[in-house]
Amino acid sequence: MRATDRAVHQPSRRPSRLVALAAVLTLLHGLAGCSDDSGNDDTALGQKERTQVTATQARAQAQRIVNQRARAVRQQNLDLFLRRVDHSDKALMARQRRYFRNLVQLPLAKLRFRVTDEEWQGLRIPKRWGADVHVPRVRQVIQLENYDAVPVERVVGLVFSFRKGRARIVSDRTAAGKMLYEGTPAPWDLTRVTTREEPGVLGVFDAATSASADTVTSVVRDGIDEISRALPFSWSGRVVVYSMQNPRVLASFTDVPGGNLEHLGALTFPTYAENGGPQVASTRMLVLPSSVKAGQPFLGRITRHELSHIAVGVRDDGAPAWVSEGLAEYLGAREIPLRDRIIPTSALDRARAEVAEMPVSNEFNNTDQEWHYALSWMACDYIAASDGESRLWELVDAMHNGGQGTSDRQQDRVLMQVLGYDGAELARRAAARIRDLYG
Numbered sequence: 452m453r454a455t456d457r458a459v460h461q462p463s464r465r466p467s468r469l470v471a472l473a474a475v476l477t478l479l480h481g482l483a484g485c486s487d488d489s490g491n492d493d494t495a496l497g498q499k500e501r502t503q504v505t506a507t508q509a510r511a512q513a514q515r516i517v518n519q520r521a522r523a524v525r526q527q528n529l530d531l532f533l534r535r536v537d538h539s540d541k542a543l544m545a546r547q548r549r550y551f552r553n554l555v556q557l558p559l560a561k562l563r564f565r566v567t568d569e570e571w572q573g574l575r576i577p578k579r580w581g582a583d584v585h586v587p588r589v590r591q592v593i594q595l596e597n598y599d600a601v602p603v604e605r606v607v608g609l610v611f612s613f614r615k616g617r618a619r620i621v622s623d624r625t626a627a628g629k630m631l632y633e634g635t636p637a638p639w640d641l642t643r644v645t646t647r648e649e650p651g652v653l654g655v656f657d658a659a660t661s662a663s664a665d666t667v668t669s670v671v672r673d674g675i676d677e678i679s680r681a682l683p684f685s686w687s688g689r690v691v692v693y694s695m696q697n698p699r700v701l702a703s704f705t706d707v708p709g710g711n712l713e714h715l716g717a718l719t720f721p722t723y724a725e726n727g728g729p730q731v732a733s734t735r736m737l738v739l740p741s742s743v744k745a746g747q748p749f750l751g752r753i754t755r756h757e758l759s760h761i762a763v764g765v766r767d768d769g770a771p772a773w774v775s776e777g778l779a780e781y782l783g784a785r786e787i788p789l790r791d792r793i794i795p796t797s798a799l800d801r802a803r804a805e806v807a808e809m810p811v812s813n814e815f816n817n818t819d820q821e822w823h824y825a826l827s828w829m830a831c832d833y834i835a836a837s838d839g840e841s842r843l844w845e846l847v848d849a850m851h852n853g854g855q856g857t858s859d860r861q862q863d864r865v866l867m868q869v870l871g872y873d874g875a876e877l878a879r880r881a882a883a884r885i886r887d888l889y890g
Contacts, residue, residue: 503613509585510566512618513611517564517589524554524562537612537621546623553639556646558653560596564589564607571608575626581612584621586631593637598653598691599732601724606633634726635703642697651675651689659696663743666750667694671736674754677786678762683844686762691735694743704737716742716753719760734761748787756783767847769856772812777827778847781835784828794889798825802885809874809881812859829888830881834870845869 504512516535523532532551538544554562571586586608594602608631610622624630630640638644638655647654647664652675654668675688695701704712704720717738724730736757742750759782760775767775784792801822809830810823834843846869850857857865863873870877 503583503616504585506568506585508616509611509613509618510568510587512613513585513587513589513609514566516611516618516620517566517609521562521564524551524559527555535619537619540621543620543622547620549643550639553644556644557593557639558596558598558648559593560599561592561594561602563592565592571631577626580610580621580626581614583613585611585613585618587611595653595691595733598689599722601730601732603722603732604725605636606726607631637722638693638695638697638700641699641703653691655691655693655695657695657697657700660694660740660743663694663740667692667738667743670750670754671738671758674751674758678755678758678782681782681785681840682762683841684766686764690758690761691733693735693737694740695737696740712739715739716745716749717757719757734764736761748791752783752787754783755786756780759783763847765854767851768854769852770847770850771809771857771859771862772815773810773823773827773830774847774850776815776824777829777831778843780824780828781831781843784832789888792888794825794828794885795821798822799885799889802826802882803890806878806882807875809862809878825885826878826881829884830877833877833880833884836884838870842869 519534520532523529523534529548529551533544533547536544536547566587566589569588571588574586576584589607589609591605591607592602593599608623609620610624610631611618612621630636632640638657642657645656645658645661645664647656647668649668649672652668652671654664654671656664656667660667671690671692675690679686679688693700701712704718717736719734719736721728721731722733722735724732738750738754738757742753756779759779763775763778767778798821802825806826810819810827815823831843834846846865849865849869850862852865866873866877872880
């Protein structure tokens with residue numbers, strides 16, 4: 452399944468692919484918030500009289516400071532990173548230390564900041580920030596080496612206060628305590644992270660999940676190898692995986708299939724080069740603690756399901772949802788001995804009744820999603836078992852239709868062409884396979 456923006460994936464019983472990445476989270480580096488000043492001391496940005504420096508001078512000095520901070524990360528020099536930060540603000544200093552320590556763990560191919568000639572508008576300027584304040588819109592550019600095909604750009608903000616013409620950073624938030632950020636932030640923007648890297652895997656963990664870092668990265672590494680052996684084509688074999696419990700990070704995932712992230716075991720989502728897309732820098736993956744706690748074989752199965760979505764990529768774009776999700780379910784279970792493959796009891800009950808059709812795409816993740824995943828899985832499993840895996844891949848390619856896709860209404864024509872029978876017959880055969888294997 453897919454979603455826009457930060458796309459999300461499927462339930463803890465059965466994963467799903469997100470195609471849409473959602474949502475703007477207005478937090479950047481940090482911990483929850485500084486208090487809001489009230490009273491008549493605040494002025495709207497753009498209406499305040501500039502007393503010391505011109506906008507051009509302020510922008511030039513701010514650019515020198517952010518260049519220095521990027522250089523400090525590359526040199527792993529915390530003192531240099533904090534040099535122009537207001538040391539009297541302990542909360543700000545703590546957030547900035549944390550952000551620095553997060554960044555230096557990442558395999559950065561690119562890190563730069565560009566101060567634009569625009570400022571954040573409509574902000575209140577509390578007296579504590581000083582008499583001469585500029586809040587430029589800053590383009591942050593980060594590219595993870597070997598994982599992002601292109602840099603990821605987001606708009607952020609820092610509050611620069613000028614005294615006698617010299618700037619210092621006095622805030623990374625609005626006066627109301629919200630971070631200056633446009634787009635969906637990464638975990639390292641929101642909380643303290645620990646990273647772990649194995650060949651092809653960059654794992655990112657928070658304080659609550661860091662103890663499982665070895666387990667998760669190892670399972671993902673094995674899953675990459677297993678999926679690669681199952682595919683009739685090659686793929687990058689690389690993925691960034693988050694394992695998070697922090698509520699601020701989890702809140703950044705919206706438009707969740709089924710409406711509740713707690714029902715998910717894992718998900719995949721595109722990270723767009725620029726906020727709003729359309730170019731994708733990389734497709735990343737989230738494994739939730741519930742899946743790690745469930746252990747094997749579930750953890751390996753759901754990991755392979757999500758990895759299959761990343762590996763297949765655009766090759767199933769436009770296909771009916773049951774094709775994409777059934778294929779992912781099939782590849783997720785493929786490595787598990789038949790006797791150990793489980794299916795929901797509710798799916799067996801449904802398979803004993805008359806089954807008239809394959810799941811409809813726009814209803815795939817409704818209240819019957821557990822049944823839809825099971826039937827889609829067994830449809831793909833039946834095709835592979837009866838006609839061979841090559842026929843299953845032929846069907847995926849035909850449904851993709853060179854990028855044009857195949858609607859639910861058009862799928863019978865493709866099924867007849869590839870398999871010799873229609874969707875209603877495939878649904879009946881998939882239900883019969885459920886009964887044969889599990890009844």
